[in-house]
Amino acid sequence: MTVRLVTEKPPHFLEFKRVGKRYGDSVVLENINTQVKKGEFITMVGASGCGKSTFLKMLSGQEQATRGVCLMEGQPISEEPDVNRGIVFQKYSVFPHLNVLENVILGLELESTSLTGRLFGKLFGAARKAALEEAATLLEKVGLDHAMHKYPHELSGGMQQRLAIAQALIKKPKVLLLDEPFGALDPGIRADMHQLILELWEETGTTIFMVTHDITEGFYLGTRLWVFDKVRNDPTHPHAWGATITYDLPIGVTSKNLHDDIRHDVNLTSRHQDEQLVS
Amino acid sequence: MRKLVNLQPTKLQTLILGALPFIAVILIYLVASDLRLQENPKDKLLPAFSTMGETLLRLTTEESRRTGDIIFWGDTFASLERMAMGVGISALIALLFGLAQGSFPLVRAKLSPFTTAIAMVPPMAMLPVLFIVFGLGELSKVVLIIIGITPFLIRDLQQRVQELPEEQWIKAQTLGANSWQLMTRMVLPQMMPRLIDAVRLSMGAAWLFLIAAEAIAANEGLGYRIFLVRRYMAMDTILPYVAWITVLAICADQLLRQINRRVFPWYQK
Structure with a gap:
């Protein structure tokens, strides 16, 4: 009797096959082929307009690829935002009409399956108490436990981003998307935020994609750095x-030459685009 | 010497400068009234403050021979009731349509052009239609306020919903919100103070429609009264009534402003 072992290779956590995106005649992204393992921290750098944010939007479900497929655990990525993918934007990530605690607890309230939960998005009784505790623990972790009853407009930019991160993490998303989350912060605060995000990443083991303009930041955070750039450039048809x-x-x-090469390439593309804008 | 545009008034100066126009208008009236009354003590055009006071006292205390009500309070109550109903119903309709049109592209595509067209219909031109359809009773006055201000409220609210940052819509969905929860937890709570602001803006128009409707067909009401006594050139009634309507309008505006401040502390302009 022969025993045949069927070994099916498990699908990659995330897989991109010949992914491209175009708006009308203008091609933004083309031919992206790559795989991502669970728990990776990917930073994405590149000149403005080189598709980093578009790529992030395809991951979040805000935009759909016009070519190729994006797979998560072997399935095509959902075409609208859902709880699998948490997100933090540079701004407007938190709800101005909810205080800090309400902002964090919102994610738990929305998922509740009771009728009142579905209708009003609110929790009551024991469920509410448990949710409050979970939120409080998370807020302590991000250092906002002293500001639980403040509204976002009473918080500094850094505190708002801490809140946005806590708000996203309470859903335990499989993927956390960060769209230049620290771009508007002061340098000192930024360093604190780097520390925080690295701690949270190690603790939760979630997969992180982060867009940044800062190549140094890109190298400091994360396990993998992607550079988005144009390989070919047609001066008469800049969007071809x-x-x-x-x-x-x-x-x-950490080879210095490599950093300089990347910087050079990215800057070159930036200038190209500026010149095309001017002409 | 600083430039004029850079000169800031002190607190006291603000107070004085603000009071000055009021004092000036009252003084000019006093002098003009006095001059006319010296010439002709029976002059009705610019009655003395004392005459207006007496008339007002009579209107606020004596019962009407015809109905047994006190005219002034009866008029006030009737007008405020119509106003509250008209504005309240308009706000409700606006909330419903404004939210739907702002939030759902499908509804917007269907209803937006219609709302825009409806908003262009001059409400006063519709008044005869309302009288014919709804009769001369309370309904047609309330409906005139509604068709007068609702299109504005709907369009304003739709605009405010569309001004919500795209980021919020995405974020709420990543937190698990369905369409209904997006409405109840994100859009509606943020629209309430904006709706109140829009109502404040539309109050002036609402008063206009109310007084116009009352002037044409009513048995009581502030607008009815001033148009009624116009026949006798009873400026001693008309002027206090106009002042009273102004006071009511200011009070309503301030009330709404205070509600916005107290109930929605996060809503900062």
Whole structure:
């Protein structure tokens, strides 16, 4: 008797096959082929308009790829935002009409399956108490336990981003998307936020994608850095070619020449675009 | 010497400068009234403050021979009731349609052009239609206020909903909100203070429609009264009534403003 072992290779956590995106005649992204393992922290850098944010939007479900497929655990990524993918934007991530605690607890209230939960998005009794405790623990972790009853407009920019991160993490998303989350913060606060996000990442083991303008930040955070850039550029038809991932580097590579090369490429593309805008 | 545009008044100066126009208008009236009354003591055009006071006292205390009500309070109550109903119903309709049109692209595509067109219909031109359809009773006055201000409220609210940052819509969905929860937990609570602001803006128009409707067909009401006594050139009634309507309008505006401040502390302009 022969025993045949059927070994089916488990699908990658995230897989992108020949993914492209175009708006009308203008190609933003083309030919993105890559895989991502669970728990990776990917930072994405590149010149403005090189598709980093578009790529993030395809991950979140705000935009759909016009070519190729994006798979999560072997299934095509959902075409609208859902609880699998948490998100933090540069601003407007939190709800101005809810205080800090209400902002965090919102995610738990919305998922409740009771009729009142579905109708009003509110929790009552024991469920509410448990949710409050969970939210309080998380707020303590991000250092907002002293400001639980403040409204977002009473918080500094850094505190608002801490709140936005806590709000997203309470849903325990499989993927956390960060769209230049620290871009508007002071340098000192930014360093604190780096510390915080690294701690939370290690603790939760969630997969993080982060768009940043700051290459140093890109190298400091994360396990993998992607550079989005245009490989070809047609001066008469600037939108004929899209950007793709030109560098896919494991972090730990700290050769100065490489950093300078990337910086040079990215700056060159930026200037190209500026010149095309002017002409 | 600083430039004029950079000169800031002190607190006291603000108070004085603010009071000055009021004092000036009262003084000019006093002098003009006095001059006319010296010439002709029976002059009705600019009655003395004392005459207006007497008339007002009579209107606020004596019962009407015809109905047994006190005219002034009866008029006030009737007008405020119509106003409250008209504005209240308008706000409710606006909330419903404004939210739906602002939030759902499908509804917006269907109803937005219609609302825009309806908003262009001059409400006063519709008044005869309302009288014919709804009769001369309370209903047609309330309906005139409604068709007068609701299109504005709907369009304003739709605009405010569409001004909500895209980020909020995405964020709420990543937190698990369905369409209904997006409405109840995100859009509606943020629209309430904006609706109150829009109502404050539309109050002036609402008073206009109310007084116009009352002037044409009513048995009581502030607008009815001033148009009624116009026949006798009873400026001693008309002027206090106009002042009273102004006071009511200011009070209503301040009341709404205070509600916004107290109930929605997060709503900062």
